[in-house]
Amino acid sequence: MSDPRAIGVFDSGVGGLTVVRSILDDLPREPVLYFGDTARYPYGPRTLEEVRTFAVQIARHLVERDVKMIVVACNSATAAAIEQVRAAVSVPVVGVIEPAVRAAVRATRNGRVGLIGTEVTVASGAYHDALARLDPGSEIALIGQACPAFVEFVERGDTTSPALLAAAERYLTPLQAAGVDTLILGCTHYPLLRGALHHVMGPEVLLLSSADETAKDVYEILGERGLLNEMTRPPDHRFECSGDPEWFAGLGRRFLGPEFLDADRVSLELSKSR
Amino acid sequence: MSDPRAIGVFDSGVGGLTVVRSILDDLPREPVLYFGDTARYPYGPRTLEEVRTFAVQIARHLVERDVKMIVVACNSATAAAIEQVRAAVSVPVVGVIEPAVRAAVRATRNGRVGLIGTEVTVASGAYHDALARLDPGSEIALIGQACPAFVEFVERGDTTSPALLAAAERYLTPLQAAGVDTLILGCTHYPLLRGALHHVMGPEVLLLSSADETAKDVYEILGERGLLNEMTRPPDHRFECSGDPEWFAGLGRRFLGPEFLDADRVSLELSKSR
Numbered sequence: 001m002s003d004p005r006a007i008g009v010f011d012s013g014v015g016g017l018t019v020v021r022s023i024l025d026d027l028p029r030e031p032v033l034y035f036g037d038t039a040r041y042p043y044g045p046r047t048l049e050e051v052r053t054f055a056v057q058i059a060r061h062l063v064e065r066d067v068k069m070i071v072v073a074c075n076s077a078t079a080a081a082i083e084q085v086r087a088a089v090s091v092p093v094v095g096v097i098e099p100a101v102r103a104a105v106r107a108t109r110n111g112r113v114g115l116i117g118t119e120v121t122v123a124s125g126a127y128h129d130a131l132a133r134l135d136p137g138s139e140i141a142l143i144g145q146a147c148p149a150f151v152e153f154v155e156r157g158d159t160t161s162p163a164l165l166a167a168a169e170r171y172l173t174p175l176q177a178a179g180v181d182t183l184i185l186g187c188t189h190y191p192l193l194r195g196a197l198h199h200v201m202g203p204e205v206l207l208l209s210s211a212d213e214t215a216k217d218v219y220e221i222l223g224e225r226g227l228l229n230e231m232t233r234p235p236d237h238r239f240e241c242s243g244d245p246e247w248f249a250g251l252g253r254r255f256l257g258p259e260f261l262d263a264d265r266v267s268l269e270l271s272k273s274r
Numbered sequence: 275m276s277d278p279r280a281i282g283v284f285d286s287g288v289g290g291l292t293v294v295r296s297i298l299d300d301l302p303r304e305p306v307l308y309f310g311d312t313a314r315y316p317y318g319p320r321t322l323e324e325v326r327t328f329a330v331q332i333a334r335h336l337v338e339r340d341v342k343m344i345v346v347a348c349n350s351a352t353a354a355a356i357e358q359v360r361a362a363v364s365v366p367v368v369g370v371i372e373p374a375v376r377a378a379v380r381a382t383r384n385g386r387v388g389l390i391g392t393e394v395t396v397a398s399g400a401y402h403d404a405l406a407r408l409d410p411g412s413e414i415a416l417i418g419q420a421c422p423a424f425v426e427f428v429e430r431g432d433t434t435s436p437a438l439l440a441a442a443e444r445y446l447t448p449l450q451a452a453g454v455d456t457l458i459l460g461c462t463h464y465p466l467l468r469g470a471l472h473h474v475m476g477p478e479v480l481l482l483s484s485a486d487e488t489a490k491d492v493y494e495i496l497g498e499r500g501l502l503n504e505m506t507r508p509p510d511h512r513f514e515c516s517g518d519p520e521w522f523a524g525l526g527r528r529f530l531g532p533e534f535l536d537a538d539r540v541s542l543e544l545s546k547s548r
Contacts, residue, residue, distance in 0.1 A: 109383050206480075232430075
């Protein structure tokens with residue numbers, strides 16, 4: 001049994017490409033169709049209702065393109081809309097929150113787990129909800145910290161400057177004071193800050209990338225359901241965005257790597273956009 | 275202070291490119307000069323004395339090329355020759371074994387750690403030696419398992435077939451029976467098997483990639499010693515090999531990604547080669 005259909009992955013922008021990269025490391029024969037909703041990026045300031053509408057719209061677009069599963073590679077969209085997406089399509093749907101929380105529950109030794117993400121993700125409570133669902137009666141303390149400046153540093157390629165390290169120290173000091181031994185990187189941009197986060201948190205703290213953890217779930221689901229592609233020729237990936245393909249491609253090569261070729265602009269129904 | 279010199283990285287073949295990839299994720303502004311000793315690959319069947327000679331020869335070649343540090347991105351060479359390389363050059367030298375062992379000491383909850391690698395790496399005892407050095411009087415049980423067939427699967431791009439999963443189950447069953455909660459991927463090819471290893475070991479076992487852990491050490495050392503490159507234009511990487519550059523480039527793009535361009539053939543003193 002071999003299923004040559006693509007894995008559909010979407011995000012509000014380029015961050016979800018770190019998830020694609022982890023998926024392609026684990027599953028080099030799987031084709032990916034990525035959609036970055038760059039015309040409506042970022043989702044942070046949007047209302048819950050808007051993000052749900054966008055996420056369902058994109059998921060339906062991917063299913064029309066005949067994907068075999070959908071990865072919601074965006075913390076905001078996972079927090080707001082994972083259940084709505086699951087209800088809207090008949091293919092398996094994976095988000096980025098539950099895999100990272102599950103890994104943290106397994107990994108922490110002292111029951112104190114830090115979470116860093118955008119303001120909206122941390123304020124949404126989605127990680128706490130996932131913890132309550134996955135570890136009922138959990139004794140784990142999950143301590144969130146918004147790191148609003150990080151995305152801009154990553155998009156500039158700055159992972160080492162004194163300004164970046166000062167921002168990291170400012171954000172992370174409360175988590176160190178709280179004694180966390182495990183840190184969830186709750187934003188798809190943050191795997192690219194791993195060196196800096198490790199430097200500031202110190203070697204005793206385990207960093208969990210939601211990109212890597214989500215990729216493991218994708219591997220499991222495709223394997224269990226007989227949806228793997230067994231063809232040995234290199235797969236063709238496709239990259240679509242709703243905004244400027246040049247901007248998208250420039251950052252895309254940095255986030256994903258060699259598999260990123262050109263991006264196509266695709267117009268969804270954009271009446272709800274700004 | 276900004277140091278534009280390259281980080282020198284070497285391996286017997288292409289596997290060390292997974293280490294380069296982790297380094298470039300953390301440090302996108304650093305240029306890398308990679309040397310794959312493909313004419314003498316693999317180092318496994320070589321004598322200890324031969325591997326020491328090769329490693330020192332390559333390290334001196336990299337220093338002549340003016341690198342600012344050296345990463346021995348090869349388990350065999352790290353096991354055999356890390357101290358010889360340190361004695362031969364005046365730049366900082368990092369291997370792949372100590373970073374992974376340090377991470378395992380921090381991560382294990384039950385004190386039972388698995389190690390997978392090639393026959394030679396596992397038989398060398400280098401990981402046990404590193405554990406004794408880094409965690410004196412350690413109560414951690416480190417259980418090694420050679421996985422000789424894995425490299426060939428990875429080089430074919432096969433990470434999901436029934437044959438690969440059967441091999442993984444055969445190799446990993448003793449480690450599961452031993453109750454390990456942490457598994458060191460002690461070969462630079464194995465990060466590309468992460469999905470399969472996770473599938474077979476189950477979600478309770480933490481996988482530690484020596485590539486990721488080594489990259490964190492590189493970040494620390496360059497930062498501490500003021501050796502980071504602060505230039506913001508994209509760095510130029512160079513890839514050299516002692517054997518066929520076509521073979522090297524074909525696998526190199528798969529292992530590293532976009533930063534892999536063409537490879538140059540460089541002849542070291544090859545009188546000791548087969």
